[in-house]
Amino acid sequence: MTTADELARHRHxxxxxxxxxxxxxxxxxNVELRGALRVMATRFNDARDEAVxxxxxxxxxxxxxxxxxxxxxxxxxxxARAEVSLRRLGVQVHHAATGLDAAELIAELASARGVRRAxxxxxxxxxEVDLNHHLEQRGIHVTETDLGxxxxxxxxxxxxxxxxxxxxxxxxxxxxxxxxLAGGELADEREELCAFAQQQLRGEFLxxxxxxxxxxxxxxxxxxxxxxTNEGNGRLTTSLPRVHIALVPVEKVLARFEDLATMLPLxxxxxxxxxxxxxxxxxxxxRREGExxxxxxxxxxxxxxxxxALLGTEFEDxxxxxxxxxxxxxxxxxxxxxxxxxxxxxxxxxxxxxTPLLSGLEEGRELPGATSLCGAxxxxxxxxxPLADLLIKLRGSVASREPRRARRLFFGLWSRAWSSPxxxxxxxxxxxxARRWPRVARHLPVARGWGRGxxxxxxxxxxxxxxxxxxxxxxx
Amino acid sequence: MSESTxxxxxxxxxxxxxxxxxxxxxxxxxxxxxxxxxxxxxxPATIAIDDDPALERLASALQVAGHTIVRPHEPSYREALxxxxxxxxxxxxxxxxTGTLMLVFDAAHPRxxxxxxxxxxxxxxxxxxxxxxxxxxxxVPSPAPSAVTFVTGPSxxxxxxxxxxxxxxGPAQVHVVLPG
Numbered sequence: 042m043t044t045a046d047e048l049a050r051h052r053h054x055x056x057x058x059x060x061x062x063x064x065x066x067x068x069x070x071n072v073e074l075r076g077a078l079r080v081m082a083t084r085f086n087d088a089r090d091e092a093v094x095x096x097x098x099x100x101x102x103x104x105x106x107x108x109x110x111x112x113x114x115x116x117x118x119x120x121a122r123a124e125v126s127l128r129r130l131g132v133q134v135h136h137a138a139t140g141l142d143a144a145e146l147i148a149e150l151a152s153a154r155g156v157r158r159a160x161x162x163x164x165x166x167x168x169e170v171d172l173n174h175h176l177e178q179r180g181i182h183v184t185e186t187d188l189g190x191x192x193x194x195x196x197x198x199x200x201x202x203x204x205x206x207x208x209x210x211x212x213x214x215x216x217x218x219x220x221x222l223a224g225g226e227l228a229d230e231r232e233e234l235c236a237f238a239q240q241q242l243r244g245e246f247l248x249x250x251x252x253x254x255x256x257x258x259x260x261x262x263x264x265x266x267x268x269x270t271n272e273g274n275g276r277l278t279t280s281l282p283r284v285h286i287a288l289v290p291v292e293k294v295l296a297r298f299e300d301l302a303t304m305l306p307l308x309x310x311x312x313x314x315x316x317x318x319x320x321x322x323x324x325x326x327x328r329r330e331g332e333x334x335x336x337x338x339x340x341x342x343x344x345x346x347x348x349x350a351l352l353g354t355e356f357e358d359x360x361x362x363x364x365x366x367x368x369x370x371x372x373x374x375x376x377x378x379x380x381x382x383x384x385x386x387x388x389x390x391x392x393x394x395x396t397p398l399l400s401g402l403e404e405g406r407e408l409p410g411a412t413s414l415c416g417a418x419x420x421x422x423x424x425x426x427p428l429a430d431l432l433i434k435l436r437g438s439v440a441s442r443e444p445r446r447a448r449r450l451f452f453g454l455w456s457r458a459w460s461s462p463x464x465x466x467x468x469x470x471x472x473x474x475a476r477r478w479p480r481v482a483r484h485l486p487v488a489r490g491w492g493r494g495x496x497x498x499x500x501x502x503x504x505x506x507x508x509x510x511x512x513x514x515x516x517x
Numbered sequence: 518m519s520e521s522t523x524x525x526x527x528x529x530x531x532x533x534x535x536x537x538x539x540x541x542x543x544x545x546x547x548x549x550x551x552x553x554x555x556x557x558x559x560x561p562a563t564i565a566i567d568d569d570p571a572l573e574r575l576a577s578a579l580q581v582a583g584h585t586i587v588r589p590h591e592p593s594y595r596e597a598l599x600x601x602x603x604x605x606x607x608x609x610x611x612x613x614x615t616g617t618l619m620l621v622f623d624a625a626h627p628r629x630x631x632x633x634x635x636x637x638x639x640x641x642x643x644x645x646x647x648x649x650x651x652x653x654x655x656x657v658p659s660p661a662p663s664a665v666t667f668v669t670g671p672s673x674x675x676x677x678x679x680x681x682x683x684x685x686x687g688p689a690q691v692h693v694v695l696p697g
Contacts, residue, residue, distance in 0.1 A: 077678075080678070080679055081679050084675075084679045085679075130661070186686070187676070188674045188676040188677070188685055189674075189676035192676065192677075205675070205676065205679065206676070207676050207677075208679070210677075211678070212677055212678050215677055231677050231678065231680060231682050232682060234677055235674065235677065235682045235684075235685050238685070239684075239685055239686060242686065243599075243686075247599065263661060265661065271672070271673045271674060272672055272673065272674045272685040272686045272687065273632060273672040273685065273686035273687025273688075274685075274686045276628065276632050276666060276686075276687065277632065277686055277687075279664075280628040280629065280632060280664075281629075298654065299651070299654060301650075301654060302649070302650050302651035302654055305650060306650065313675075315539075315669075316535070316614070316615045316669075317539075317612075317615040317617050317650070317667065317669040318669065319539070319668065319669055319670055319671065319672055319673050319687070320666055320667065320668060320669075320672075320687065321666065321667040322664065322665075322666045322667075323657075323664065323665040323666070323667075324663070324664050325661040325662060325663055325664065325665075326663060327663065328663050329623070329624070329662075329663050330624075331623075331624035332622070332623065332624050332627065332663060333589055333594060333595055333624070333627040333629070334595075334627050334628045334629050335622070335628060335663050335664060
C-alpha cells in the first residue's frame with residue numbers, strides 16, 4: 042500500500058506507479074491535504090468568477106477559442122514561421138521529437154557552454170521531460186526559483202497543481218523545511234519564510250550562467266517569447282544569466298503578435314483572476330550591443346513529444362489548452378484527491394486527457410476514469426475545450442484496446458436480457474431482491490469492483506412493473 | 518481645458534484606481550522629485566536612475582539631497598545595482614485598463630533598474646497613457662527591442678497557504694507618478 046508522502050515524491054518518466062485506486066486511497070487518508078485543497082479551490086474559484094464577470098469576457102472567450110483553433114489547425118506552418126522569425130532575431134532554434142531528446146539536447150547545450158549553475162523559472166514542460174535530472178547528471182547545479190517550485194524541489198517532491206505547485210504543503214511543513222536549510226529555527230510566518238527564500242535565491246540568480254524557462258506563448262510573426270509570471274523570478278531568469286534556454290511545446294505558438302491582446306487577459310483572468318499578472322515579459326532574442334543585461338545567447342527548443350501526432354485526430358482540440366489551471370480548480374475529483382494521485386505531471390481534467398494522449402494509452406489508461414463527467418471543466422475552459430467529451434472518447438479508446446472476454450460477455454448478456462420485456466422484468470425482480478442483502482450483493486463477481494465506495498440504492502417492496510400490474514387490475 | 522485633455526485625465530484616474538487594486542501606489546499629479554525623496558528615505562541611499570532626459574531633474578535633485586545616484590552609462594551600474602534601494606524608470610506606455618506599465622529595454626533602460634531594487638518608481642507622462650493592452654502592444658517600437666516587460670503592481674506570490682505576499686523576487690513597492 043502506498044502513502045501520500047510516497048506519491049508526492051519526485052518521479053522519473055516511466056517509473057512504475059501503483060494502481061489508481063491505491064493512489065486515490067492514499068491521498069484520501071491525508072487530512073491536511075484535503076483541507077489545503079479546499080482552501081485552494083475556494084480562493085482560485087472566487088477570484089476567477091469575479092474576474093470573468095467583467096463585461097466583454099464572453100467575446101474574449103470566443104475570440105480566444107477561434108485564435109487557438111486556427112493556431113492548432115495551422116500548427117506546423119506556425120512553428121515553421123516562428124522558427125524563421127526567431128532566427129531573424131538571433132535566437133538559436135532546436136527541435137526535440139521526444140521528451141528525452143529535449144532533456145538531452147538542453148543538457149548538451151549547457152555542458153558545451155561550460156554551464157555550472159542553472160536557475161529555472163516555473164515550467165511544466167521541463168517537468169514533463171524531467172529536465173533537472175538530466176542537467177544534474179552532467180554535474181550542473183539546478184535551482185528552481187518559483188517559490189512553490191523551490192519548496193518542492195527542496196523537499197524532493199513534484200508539483201501537484203500546474204500553477205500552484207506547492208498547494209499540498211502546509212505552512213508548518215514549509216517552516217520545518219526552510220529551518221533545516223537555514224540551519225536554525227525560522228519563525229512560522231509567511232513574511233519571514235518568503236524573505237528567507239528571496240535572499241537564498243537572489244544569490245543563485247547572481248551566480249547562475251544559465252536560465253531555463255518555458256513559454257506561455259511564442260508569436261510566429263515576430264518570434265516573441267512570452268512569459269506570464271507574478272513573482273519576478275521569470276524576469277530574473279531571463280535577464281541575469283548569460284545563456285537563456287526556453288523549452289516550448291509546439292502548441293504554444295500563436296500566429297500573430299496581436300493575438301496577445303486576447304490571449305493574455307484570457308489566461309490571467311482564468312488562472313489567478315487577475316486582469317494582468319504582475320509581470321508579462323516579452324523576449325525578442327539576445328541582448329543588443331551596448332545593453333547591460335539580458336542573455337548573450339537565447340535558444341528555443343520546440344518540444345513535440347506526441348503533440349503533432351494528435352493533429353487531425355478527434356483529440357486535436359486538446360492542443361488549444363493554455364494551461365490556466367481553471368479545470369483543476371473546479372473539478373470535484375481534483376478537489377478531493379489533489380494532483381499527485383493522477384500520477385503524471387499534468388493533473389485534473391486537462392491531465393486526465395493529456396497524460397494518456399502524450400504518454401500512451403498504456404501509462405494513463407486509468408485516468409479518463411478519474412472523473413465524474415459532470416462537465417464543470419468543459420464549462421470553465423477559456424478556449425472551449427470539450428474536456429468531458431474528450432474523456433468519454435478516451436474511455437472508449439481505452440476500452441476498445443482491452444478486449445476483455447468476461448466484460449464483453451457480461452455486457453452482451455445484459456444487452457440481450459434487457460432487449461426482452463420478459464427478461465427485463467425478471468431481472469428487475471431479481472435485482473431488487475438482491476438489494477435486500479447489500480453485503481452479499483456487493484461481493485458478487487461483477488458488483489465487487491463497481492460497488493466499492495458506492496452506496497447501493499435501497500430495496501423497494503415491489504418493482505414498478507408489479508405495482509403497475511396491481512394498480513391496473515385493482516385500481517384505487 | 519480641451520476635449521482631448523479631459524479624456525486623458527480620465528485615463529490617469531483609471532490607471533490610478535487599477536494600480537491601487539494591484540497593490541501599487543499611484544501618485545496623481547504629484548511632483549516626481551517629492552515622491553522619489555519619500556521613497557528613498559533618509560540619505561544616503563543608493564538610487565538607480567535610467568538614462569532618460571525626463572529623469573535628469575530628478576537625478577540632480579536626489580544627488581543634491583545626499584543620495585548616491587547610479588546611472589546605466591556609468592561603469593559602476595552593474596556592481597552597484599544589487600544594493601540599490603530604489604530604481605527609477607520611465608515607461609513606453611501606461612495602460613489605464615489594468616494599471617500596467619509597459620517598459621521597453623535598451624542600453625539606456627536596462628532590465629535590472631525595475632527588477633533588483635526593493636522599490637520601483639516609474640514616471641508616467643501625459644502621452645504615455647493608453648486605454649488598453651491592445652493600444653500598448655501597438656506602441657512596441659519596430660524593429661522589436663530585445664525585451665519588453667509589462668509591470669502591474671509589485672512582485673507577488675501566493676505559494677505559501679494561498680495567501681498573498683508582496684515582494685518575493687521583484688520590487689515589494691511600485692510607485693507610479695501620474696500627470697494630474
